[in-house]
Every structure is written in structure tokens, then in C-alpha cells.
Amino acid sequence: MALTLLIAAVVGTGLGVFLQKGRFCFVNAFRDFFAYKDSRVTKGVIAATLLTMVFWGIAYQLGYYQGFWTPGWGLTGLFGGFIFGIGMTYAGGCASGTLYRAGEGYLQFWITLLFMGVGYAAFTIAFPTLQSTYFAPLTFGEGVSLFTISPIPAGLLAIGVAALVLLVYATLVGRAATGVDPDDRATTASVRMTSLLAPVVGLRQFARGTSAYLCGLVETWSNPIAASKRPWDPRTAALGITAMAVVWFTQVSIVGVTGPEARWTGYLLSQVGVDAGSFEYWGSVLFQGQGVGLTVDMVMIGFVIVGAALAALWSGDFSLRMLKRRRLPNAVVGGLLMGAGSRLAPGCNIGNIYSGIAELSVHSFIAAIGIVAGVYVMTHWIYREVGCAI
Amino acid sequence: MPSIDDVTDAPDELSDEQAEELLEDADLVQDMVGEVCPYPQVEAKKGLQQLEAGDLLVQETDHVPCTENVPRAVGDDADARVWRSGNATYRIYLRKQ
Numbered sequence: 001m002a003l004t005l006l007i008a009a010v011v012g013t014g015l016g017v018f019l020q021k022g023r024f025c026f027v028n029a030f031r032d033f034f035a036y037k038d039s040r041v042t043k044g045v046i047a048a049t050l051l052t053m054v055f056w057g058i059a060y061q062l063g064y065y066q067g068f069w070t071p072g073w074g075l076t077g078l079f080g081g082f083i084f085g086i087g088m089t090y091a092g093g094c095a096s097g098t099l100y101r102a103g104e105g106y107l108q109f110w111i112t113l114l115f116m117g118v119g120y121a122a123f124t125i126a127f128p129t130l131q132s133t134y135f136a137p138l139t140f141g142e143g144v145s146l147f148t149i150s151p152i153p154a155g156l157l158a159i160g161v162a163a164l165v166l167l168v169y170a171t172l173v174g175r176a177a178t179g180v181d182p183d184d185r186a187t188t189a190s191v192r193m194t195s196l197l198a199p200v201v202g203l204r205q206f207a208r209g210t211s212a213y214l215c216g217l218v219e220t221w222s223n224p225i226a227a228s229k230r231p232w233d234p235r236t237a238a239l240g241i242t243a244m245a246v247v248w249f250t251q252v253s254i255v256g257v258t259g260p261e262a263r264w265t266g267y268l269l270s271q272v273g274v275d276a277g278s279f280e281y282w283g284s285v286l287f288q289g290q291g292v293g294l295t296v297d298m299v300m301i302g303f304v305i306v307g308a309a310l311a312a313l314w315s316g317d318f319s320l321r322m323l324k325r326r327r328l329p330n331a332v333v334g335g336l337l338m339g340a341g342s343r344l345a346p347g348c349n350i351g352n353i354y355s356g357i358a359e360l361s362v363h364s365f366i367a368a369i370g371i372v373a374g375v376y377v378m379t380h381w382i383y384r385e386v387g388c389a390i
Numbered sequence: 391m392p393s394i395d396d397v398t399d400a401p402d403e404l405s406d407e408q409a410e411e412l413l414e415d416a417d418l419v420q421d422m423v424g425e426v427c428p429y430p431q432v433e434a435k436k437g438l439q440q441l442e443a444g445d446l447l448v449q450e451t452d453h454v455p456c457t458e459n460v461p462r463a464v465g466d467d468a469d470a471r472v473w474r475s476g477n478a479t480y481r482i483y484l485r486k487q
Contacts, residue, residue, distance in 0.1 A: 023455040031428055038462050092426040101426070104454075105478075108426065231400060231454065312478075317454050319478035324424040382428055386435040 007251050008300040014244040015255070015300075016307020019100040021228075021315070022237020024048075026094040026349040030375040031382075037389045044234025045353070046169075050162040051242040052358040056249050057158025060147050064250045069259075070143030070361045071346055076135060077367030080345030081352065085374020087341050088349065089382065091334025092327075095257040095348035098338075099301065103308025108323040111331040112338070113261075119339015120262040121269065127281040134344070146360035161360070170202030177201050229315045245355070252296055254355040257304075258342035259286070260297040267292055345370065401461045401470040404483065409473035412483055417445040423452050423479070430456045431463035434484060438467050441486045449482040457482060 018024065022044065029045040032038040059065050071077075088094040091112050093101050098116070101109040123130070147154040175198040213235055220227035245255050266282035270292045277283040277292045287293070312318035323331065342348040345367045347356060353371060356364020380388050404412065413419070418437050422430040430451055437447045447468070449460060460482050461470030468484035 023458070025455065028427060028455065028459065032459060032462070035428065035431070036463055036465060038459075040462075089428075092428065106426070108424070231458070316474075316476050317478050319452060321424050321452050321478075327425060327429070379428075383432060386432055386439075 004252065004296050005299060007247065008296045009303050011244045011248045012300040012303025013307035013310065015096075015241060016100055016103055016304040016309070017311040018232075018237045018240035018244070019096055019304070020104065020308040020311040020317075021232040022234045022240075023231065024100075024234055024237040024241065025097040026353060027088050027092065027097060027375065030372055031089055031379045034376050034379040034390045035383050035388050041234050044238045046165070047235055048238035048241050049354055049357050050165060051238065052245045052354070053360065054155075054158045054162050055242060055246045056254075056358055057147060057360075058155040059246065059250055061154040066249070066251065066253050068145045068148070068359050068361065069254050069256065069347075069351065069355070070145050070359075071363045072135075072139040072143045073141050073363040073366055074139040075366075076138045077345050077347075077352070077363050078370040078373075079138065080341050080343070081347075081367040081370025082341075082374040082377075083337055084341030084345060084348060085371040085376075086378045087334050087337025087339075087374075088371075089334075089375045089378035091330055091338060093334075094350075095261070095338065095342065096304070096350050098335075099257065099304045100308035103305040104312040105309070105318050105320045106323075107321060108327055108331050111323065111328070112335040115332050115335025116258070116261060116339035116342075117265040117268075119336045119341075120258075120265040120343060122336075123340050123343040124262075124266070124279050124281040127279070127285075130344075141362075143361065143363050146362070157360070166203075166206070167199055170206055171199045172202065173205055174198030174200065174202030177205060231315075245358070248300070252300075254351075254359055256297065256347070256351040256355060257301055258338070258348040258351060259346075260295070260301045262286055262339075262343065263295060263298050264301075267294065267298065341374075400458055401472050401482075404471050404473040404481075406473070409481060409483075412446065413448055413481065415446055416448040416483075417441055418447045420447065420449045422449050422456065425451065426453050427455055427459050428463075430460050430482075434460050434464055434482070435467075438464060438484065438486050443486050445486050447484040447486065449484070450479065451482060452479050454480070456480070460484075 024044060025041060026045060029041040033042045091098065093109055093112065098109045098112050102113055147157065150157050178198060178201060213233065248255055263286050266276035266286060270276040277287065282292060283289065309318060345352065347364065347367055349371060352364040352367035357368060418441060420433055420437055422433065430449055430453065434447065434449060441447060457472045457480050464470065464484055466487060468486050471483045473481040
């Protein structure tokens, strides 16, 4: 137990440091892509997810893993994910972003966390009704990970998926680089030529970008202390987060945020005299009849805040930041929508976009679509006066 | 060989003296302390719409990602530079193009 707690502390702190230093934010990743086609953080998120998928696939194939998280699939993912996506865009921070910003000293995000807690509690009270009116009709099948049902060995499957995504990415980049719109071309032959060449051009560009990045990384070793205080590339964060997620997967489980937070809510309420265990959702679903107490994943996400605070202090980014009154609705409403949405899906941006896709969970593919759709709609609303690129 | 700064895309930094001097010339100063993205980005775009080419917009912020996201959000509309106090406060200088 002591070793597991130590692992929770190390993984949590590590995740906090990498999230803070890389400004690794899922809202930023999608919102800024929709708002002005900035894909820098989007690439970091995709890289982290694909790398984690490859390592988790290999670990699963070799038997070094503790378990998957695969809720039943259906429209709950789409609907709950959409609400969560709206909530995180309005709040200005996703589930993981809220944690690291709380660690940086933002009072606003402590209020967001508080209202996420209110969302979890409200959901818990409504759970018995929701089960028959929402989950039963909208869940179509048993949750499953493609790793467990695919005839292809998990490691190979993960590498294959990652290679496919890379090829699609390279084709898009290559097409943009050659500046050819297939519709504008007069002859089919030239269309075919550019279609064939685009992935090659894109892959070359990818290789150049990667090697330039690695050179930059090596360069930082000439002055590691100064470099550690500067902001980091999202790709560096992606590498670090992947390493932490692999340790967590082999020792405990997949990485989740809002599940442990919902447990924290039940635990904290039980500390002030509420019989949390008597509520079906806390008692038998979240704590699985083991009694309401501290679990190792709760400790881990607590350390994410600690890690982010340490990284912020080290970089000179830490301060107690008061909340502007006009941003109170963002914290309150955003928090509530994130809390409730993450339970209705179930799962947040980390559980579904990062971990869920990395474990090839069918439910998470649907929930990820819901979350991104929520960000898309909310981004257009926020940018309504200044215009969105997409 | 490229340094890590080349890949993080951070705008050029101003020295303390340059930052003070420029602040006095600013045509519009927006207080974004305590605010998080995306609102500073939206306000920067709105602010630039009111200004003439060559005018200077300064945003004061304590949100680190804004120092990268705001310059990227305004894109070619403005030339961006930042000043870091070293104590969790920043200023973003946007010269309208």
C-alpha cells in the first residue's frame, strides 16, 4: 500500500508538472483550433494520446496492466460529452486544466472545482431516476476496448492505428504545403500525382519537425535550469504525460480525473456527517461497496495540484489570483456543467479523449465526439463578435 | 541548431525599461488580471478593431498561456511582444499592423 501511495504521489506530481509547464490544455487544443486554426496544442494532445496508446497496447499485450475502464456505449457519451464540452469551454479549463490552474493559485478554478463537486452531488441524488430514464434507454451495448476483442495483437494494433493517424496527418500537411486543391486541377492525372505525393511531402515535413524539436531538446541540456523555468513545448509535456500514464497503467489503472473527483466529493461530504455510502452512486458505483474512504486515484489527482503548484513556483508563475466578479458565472456554470456532464457521459476529457482513446474504448470514441462538438459550439458563441476561423 | 524557444513560438520579450516606456505610449490598456483564456483573446481582437494601424494595445495579465495565445489569436493583425515581471504578472504589447 505504501508503495502504491508513493507511485500515486510521483505520477500525480509528474502529471501536474507536465500539464503546467506545457500549458497542456484540452480546451485550448480544440477551442484555439476552431477559433483561429492554431493546432500547436492540438498536436500535443494527439501526440500524447497516440504515444500512450502504443505503450498501453504493448503493456496490455505483455500482461503488464491492471485494468481498463470501459463504460457501456451509446448516446450517453455523445450527450454527456457535449454538456461537458460546453462547460469546459465556458469555464476556461478542462478537468485536468482546472486542476493545474488551481495549483497555480487561481481562486477562480477552486470555485470551478467546488461547483464541479456540486454537479457530482446533484448527479448522485438524481442517479436512481437517471438510471431508468437516461442510462437504460440511451446505452446500446456493453463497454469494450478494441484491444480485448481484436484478433490483431494489442501492441501491433496500437502501432497500426498510430501509423494510420500519422499518414492522414502527413497527407493533410502535404496537401497544404503543395498548395493544391484537387478541385482546381484540370486533369485527373495531376490530381492523382499530388494525392500520391502529399503523404510523402507531409511525412518529410513531420520528420524535419521532429528532428528540429529533438535538437532543441538536446540544446536545452546546455542550460537545464534556465530551460526548466521557461515555458515548454506541448510535445515535451506529451512525452512526460505519456511516461506517467504508462507507470500508472502498469501499476494502478488508466488515468482519470472526474471519477476520482466525484469520489472526493462523496468522501468530503462523509467527513462532515453526510452518509455518502447510502447513496447508490457513491456506495455501490464509485466506491464499489468498499466503503467511502480515500482511494489511491484520489491521492493521485490531489498530487496533480501539488505538482502544478511546484512547477509554477519554480517558474515564477505562482501567485494567489483573485477572481474578477464578471468571471464568477464562468466558474459556477462551467463547473456545474463539467461536473454533471462528466457523470452523464460518463468521463471527462482525460477519461475519454486521452485515456479512453488510448485504451481504444468504444464508449470514449463517442464521448470524445460529444466533447469536441460541445467545444465547437461554445467557441462559436464566445467568439460571436470577432469571428471564428472554422 | 534551433533552440527550444524556436519551437515554443513565444513572442519576443521586452526589457523592464522598454516595457515601461512603451506602456506610457499605449493607446489602449486592458486589465486582464485574474482572467483566463479565451476572454483575453476575444478582448484583444475587439480592442484592435477600435484602433488605427500603428496604435499600441497593452494587456496586463497574470495568466501565463495568454502570453502565447493572445499573440497567436490576433495573428497578422498586430506585432506582438511580451514583458515578464518574473513574478507571475505579464504584459502583452500588440502594435496594430
